[in-house]
Amino acid sequence: VQAELAKVFAFAERVRSGEWRGVTGEPVRTVVNIGIGGSDLGPVMAYEALAPYVQEGLEVRFVSNIDPTDVARTVADLDPATTLFIVASKTFGTLETLVNARLARAWLWERLAASGAIDGTAESRSAAVARHFVAVSTALDKVAAFGIDPANAFGFWDWVGGRYSVDSAIGTSLAIAIGPERFREFLAGFHAVDEHLRAEPFERNVPVLMGLLNVWYVNFLGAHTHAVLPYAQLLHRFPAYLQQLTMESNGKSVRWDGTPVTCDTGEVFWGEPGTNGQHAFYQLIHQGTRLVPADFIAVATPAYPLQDDRGDGTGPTDVHELLLANFVAQTKALAFGKTADEVRAEGTPEHLVPARVFPGNRPTTSIMAPALTPSVLGQLIALYEHVTFVQGIVWGIDSFDQWGVELGKKLALEVAPALAGDAAALAAQDPSTRSLVAYYRAHRRRP
Incomplete structure (x- = not known):
């Protein structure tokens, strides 16, 4: 745990000091955390709460919703040359997070190519991802397949639930924003209450x-x-x-x-x-x-x-x-x-x-x-x-x-082909779902 924390802190210092630079040689000014659930709610809450401690000249933004509006508006006014994306997914397989990560990668390639920073070749694209994407994940094979250097992946363990993970590597964006010293103070606060729960008799145990x-x-x-x-x-x-x-x-x-x-x-x-x-x-x-x-x-x-x-x-x-x-x-x-x-x-x-x-x-x-x-x-x-x-x-x-979150995810995968026009998938749905899909297909306008 301490080794992984030291790795996060070392990377945070590289970004904060300007040592970590993008593909054009410019330092990072904006960090975009891509995650959902505990990989988003904790970091964004803590970042907002500790805004007075954020290093001047650094900003963190957050993308979570699979609604394309979220990522589109988040990156709309950013300079790709000074933007760093953190893809936070323990398994590197969370649907919403991976879709948003691919959208962010496509935006990065398009904007860098338009500015002449990369030439559009596979080699230049790979170099851009390596300098503008890092991960919080233990699925290093999937991280590498995305184009992120596994050396720039920060891990946490199966026993760390997402909703309890803001003080783990999931907090990498926060560590960059407020710095390792302040993040250690953050962790010390957790520890103080942990010890209070462990040691105090029930009648004084808050x-x-x-x-x-x-x-x-x-x-x-x-x-x-x-x-x-x-x-x-x-x-x-x-x-x-x-x-x-x-x-x-x-x-x-x-x-x-x-x-x-x-x-x-x-x-x-x-x-x-x-x-x-x-x-x-x-x-x-x-x-x-x-x-x-x-x-x-x-x-x-x-x-x-x-x-x-x-x-x-x-x-x-x-x-x-x-x-x-x-x-x-x-x-x-x-x-x-x-x-x-x-x-x-x-x-x-x-x-x-x-x-x-x-x-x-x-x-x-x-x-x-x-x-x-x-x-x-x-x-x-x-x-x-x-x-x-x-x-x-x-x-x-x-x-x-949290098994209650799984059923909806599974059914969404079954409904998606029906939304795209698969007649067999549509026929397999209940009458209410078929009506909703029919309304969508009748009213969807495409460019």
Whole structure:
């Protein structure tokens, strides 16, 4: 593990220092990470969260969706001479990732040839791929067949699940962006929470307590969803990251021994940064009929400590404190609500009183860190990894498999020929699928 980490760090330093150069001799200015699932959600979340630590002059972009719009828009304004692609796929066989990698390779060849950087021969194309593509994969034969030098492939192991892999070689793009020193701080954050889980007694063990609370909410209070509400804009991708971590891990109806579960498992995780969510869905959390446990996350010291001067002589206002006032107020309102008598005391007409009562007793957990550093982000990720694990243990399920994602992939391969016009493949489909395919074929316009 340490040897592979050292290899990732050495490569990151070569890119950051300008030693690694493209086929025209220019240094890398943009890294494009091509992956999906855990090979995308973790890296893009961490890159966005740690934006203040990214080396000036370097940018990382991310491609995941097989919708061709994703790759087309991502590379549209890039200079191929200064672009490095990282293809992240453990088996180097993930459909979406390989399609996007081939599209990126075709774009690279076309744009380099148009600029005169390569002459279009197989040899020049091979040289371009070798300087502009690296891989995160252990399938070195497939990496080489694509044209990537296996020496520039960074591996991780079968026991590293995709949704738990951002701190492995999958984080190569992040290591390039923030540098090895900061990435080690990131890893140290994970380790701190790992040790906390291992050593602390249950009554002081935060992941255990949060995991047991989540089980209580689901199995005893009937909660079906769980909101994660970061009052830190840099964490705007964190809820999406947690969706895979929690729902792919614990969305199971079979126990680890193959028997059916005997209780509800898993929750629908979702969220949006504050205060955006306050103007969208907090109404349901405060006064709706569904119980929605919520985690509120904030930092004491902002990355951008801006002041607002309203020009009325009152002096500047710390904008971060305005944000945190909302953070504190929302959890207080959810806990204690507002009684009918309090509403009446404000002079509210009697017929409006019921609509303005807040029942309170809505469960929340508040998490506040000194600042959003690489270490704190590592701690936050590890916290939720262990919360997920604790819930899986209580429910008796395997939080480390994900067979539920396989059926759709298999059926997509069977439907693809029907979309392309194969009559036999179309005839083999159910009536609903045949109707959808027929509509597509009738309305698809091609250049």
